[in-house]
Structures are given as structure tokens and as C-alpha cells.
Amino acid sequence: MAISTTATQNAAYEAPRSGTWDGGNEPFKASYGKLMMWFFLLSDAFTFAAFLTTYGMVRHRHLAYTGTPEAFKFSTAYWPIPEKVFNAFPGLHGYDIPLAFVALMTMILIVSSVTMVLAVEAGHRMDKDDVQKWLLWTILFGGMFLGCQAWEWAHFISGTDEGTLMADGSRFFGANLTMNQYGPVLFADLFFFITGFHGTHVFSGVCLLVYAFIATTNGTFHKRGHYEMVEKIGLYWHFVDLVWVFVFTFFYLI
Amino acid sequence: MAHHAPEHDYNAEGHAVHGKPNVKPILRALAWIVGITAFEFLLAFVMDASTLRNSIFIILTIFKAFFIVAEFMHLRHETKGLIWSIMIPMALLIWLLVALVSEGSFVGEAIFNAYK
Numbered sequence: 001m002a003i004s005t006t007a008t009q010n011a012a013y014e015a016p017r018s019g020t021w022d023g024g025n026e027p028f029k030a031s032y033g034k035l036m037m038w039f040f041l042l043s044d045a046f047t048f049a050a051f052l053t054t055y056g057m058v059r060h061r062h063l064a065y066t067g068t069p070e071a072f073k074f075s076t077a078y079w080p081i082p083e084k085v086f087n088a089f090p091g092l093h094g095y096d097i098p099l100a101f102v103a104l105m106t107m108i109l110i111v112s113s114v115t116m117v118l119a120v121e122a123g124h125r126m127d128k129d130d131v132q133k134w135l136l137w138t139i140l141f142g143g144m145f146l147g148c149q150a151w152e153w154a155h156f157i158s159g160t161d162e163g164t165l166m167a168d169g170s171r172f173f174g175a176n177l178t179m180n181q182y183g184p185v186l187f188a189d190l191f192f193f194i195t196g197f198h199g200t201h202v203f204s205g206v207c208l209l210v211y212a213f214i215a216t217t218n219g220t221f222h223k224r225g226h227y228e229m230v231e232k233i234g235l236y237w238h239f240v241d242l243v244w245v246f247v248f249t250f251f252y253l254i
Numbered sequence: 255m256a257h258h259a260p261e262h263d264y265n266a267e268g269h270a271v272h273g274k275p276n277v278k279p280i281l282r283a284l285a286w287i288v289g290i291t292a293f294e295f296l297l298a299f300v301m302d303a304s305t306l307r308n309s310i311f312i313i314l315t316i317f318k319a320f321f322i323v324a325e326f327m328h329l330r331h332e333t334k335g336l337i338w339s340i341m342i343p344m345a346l347l348i349w350l351l352v353a354l355v356s357e358g359s360f361v362g363e364a365i366f367n368a369y370k
Contacts, residue, residue, distance in 0.1 A: 027333070027335055028332070028333050029332070029333050029336075030332060030333075030336060035336070038336065038340060042340055042343055042344070045344065046343075046347070049350065049351075050350075053354050053355070056354065056355040056358065057354040057358035060355050060358030060359045061359070061361045061362040061365070062362060063362070063366060069303075081303065083298065098298075098299075103295050106291055113322065113326055114280060114281075114284050114326075117326050118277065118280065234327075235327055238323075238327045242323065242327075245315060245318050246319070249311050249312065249314075253311050254311055
């Protein structure tokens with residue numbers, strides 16, 4: 001009798017995390033790690049939403065440009081229209097090619113998102129070679145995006161050939177945090193903060209992908225029996241793509 | 255690790271796991287996202303800036319976001335509880351946007367039109 005009582009009391013220790021009040025329930029049918037990645041991304045979404053909302057607020061606080069796009073000139077009196085600020089393309093100096101480069105960057109990031117889904121999908125099939133292949137493609141596209149952003153920043157900072165005639169009669173080229181040739185001071189500040197914060201996310205994403213590639217190559221995930229780590233990093237990577245979709249619309253299109 | 259043919263790989267449950275890759279829904283989502291982006295890009299040139307154009311951009315962006323979150327991030331295939339616990343907090347942001355953007359307009363109004 002004494003033995004059976006002990007056995008009942010010890011049930012929770014013999015089969016841990018299986019009872020209703022012992023973590024045995026999985027109402028969301030997702031692992032702890034995936035769930036926490038989702039909630040982290042939710043909080044990150046709030047951060048980016050705050051940035052983009054700030055952009056909307058600051059933009060509405062300034063006057064809007066009312067003339068035709070052809071007659072547009074840079075001025076601190078009104079908010080610049082994006083197609084006149086972002087109209088350069090690498091290797092085509094002096095041509096007016098509005099938004100083409102940023103559209104290319106968008107495509108690169110979307111394609112990297114697809115190669116990431118394919119890596120996750122290969123992980124479900126425990127296909128190590130495919131996981132490696134698609135992770136490498138994702139790293140490549142992620143790196144390409146970062147390179148594009150570096151060029152974009154360099155161009156934004158160094159400015160156009162003409163620059164802008166400032167109120168004191170001098171010419172100013174490019175942008176820094178206190179002065180810029182494109183429009184109100186906050187325009188360049190928001191450009192640096194929003195695209196910079198996003199670029200930092202892409203950079204950490206690439207670091208995580210490199211880690212996942214090394215661990216996959218070493219067979220770490222295969223020995224573990226699942227590729228959930230690739231899935232979690234995938235969630236993060238898609239989120240970075242998602243944020244870019246919004247940055248593209250609010251910063252470059254509208 | 256022993257070298258072996260793919261059909262002898264097993265997952266944690268001990269099932270053979272080498273199936274055919276199922277990429278059709280992924281490519282369909284990709285086609286939608288690329289198509290919408292191309293359309294937005296086109297619209298930026300053929301249509302003059304207006305509230306209507308901005309509204310179209312925002313609606314199309316939400317469509318793109320749907321494909322990324324539902325298909326790429328797999329949220330469509332998660333439980334209802336998880337879907338709601340992500341979507342309800344996100345809905346709060348709509349008010350943040352409305353409140354602060356109109357606040358920005360009021361601040362601008364105060365700066366530029368206060369003495370008119």
C-alpha cells in the first residue's frame with residue numbers, strides 16, 4: 001500500500017511535463033521557442049510601427065509640396081517627394097531613374113524570403129543538403145541587400161552634383177543629422193533611423209543565417225532530430241522582409 | 255556520422271521523412287507579392303500623387319503583408335489562439351497611427367497658420 005501511494009505521488013516526476021498543470025498542454029501547438037520568437041517579433045513590430053508612425057506625424061507637421069513633380073526643387077520649406085530624392089542607380093550617374101534602385105532592393109529581399117521558406121521546407125524533410133543550399137542563397141541575397149543599402153546610404157550622404165543653395169548663400173551637398181540638401185532636417189534623420197534600424201535587423205539576420213549554415217553543415221540539427229532553429233530564424237527573416245515592405249510604401253512610394 | 259542514402263533518414267519520431275518538396279503555395283505567394291510590387295511601381299509613374307493613390311498603396315501593402323505573414327511565416331496554418339494573440343495587439347497600432355498623424359497635422363497648423 002505504501003509503495004502504491006508513493007508511486008501516485010511520484011507520477012509527475014516519472015513523466016514530467018505531461019500533466020495538465022505541468023506544462024503538458026500545448027494550446028497553441030507551437031514549441032516554446034517558436035512562440036517566444038512570435039512574441040519577440042510582435043514587440044519588434046511595435047518598435048517599427050512607432051518609427052513609421054513618427055514619420056507620418058513629422059511629415060504631416062511639415063508643409064506638403066504642391067507643385068508638379070517636374071518643377072520640384074529641394075527646399076527646407078516643404079517635405080520632399082521621394083521620387084526626386086531616390087532617383088539614382090549605381091553606374092548610371094546623372095540619370096533620373098526614380099525608385100528603380102529601391103524596387104530592386106525590394107525584389108532582392110523578397111527573393112531571399114522565398115529561399116528562406118525553401119530552407120525551412122527542406123528542414124521539414126530533414127534534407128540537409130537542401131537546407132544548406134537554400135541557406136546559402138538566403139545569405140547571398142541578404143548580403144546583396146546590405147550592399148545595396150550601403151550604396152544607398154553613401155549616395156544619400158554624399159548628395160547630388162548640384163547640391164542645394166542654402167539660406168546663407170552656401171551650397172550644401174548630401175546629408176547629415178543636422179543638415180541636408182533634400183528638405184527639412186527631420187527628413188534625413190528619419191531616413192537614417194528607419195532604414196538604419198531595418199538594416200541592423202538585416203545584418204543580425206545574416207549573422208543568424210551564417211550560424212544556422214555552420215550548424216547545419218556540422219550536422220547539429222540533424223543529430224537533434226529537427227531543424228526548428230532554421231524555422232525560428234526563418235520567422236525573424238520574414239519579419240525583416242515584412243518591415244521592408246512597409247518601409248518601401250511609407251518612405252519611398254507615398 | 256555514417257554515410258547513407260536519403261531514404262534511410264529518419265526524424266525524431268522515427269518516420270522516414272524524405273518526401274517531395276511542396277513548393278506550390280510558396281511560389282503562388284511569391285507571384286502575388288512580386289505582381290503587387292510591380293503594380294505599385296507602375297502606379298507611382300502613371301498616377302499623380304493623391305490621397306486616392308496613397309490609399310491604394312496602403313491597401314496593396316496590407317495585401318503583401320498578408321501573404322508574407324500567412325504563407326511565409328506560416329501563421330495561416332497555426333491555431334486560432336496564436337493567430338489572434340498576434341493580430342489583436344497589431345490592431346492597436348491602427349489607432350496609434352490615426353492619432354499621431356492627425357496630431358502632426360494639428361502641430362503643423364499651429365506652426366504655419368497661427369497668425370493668419
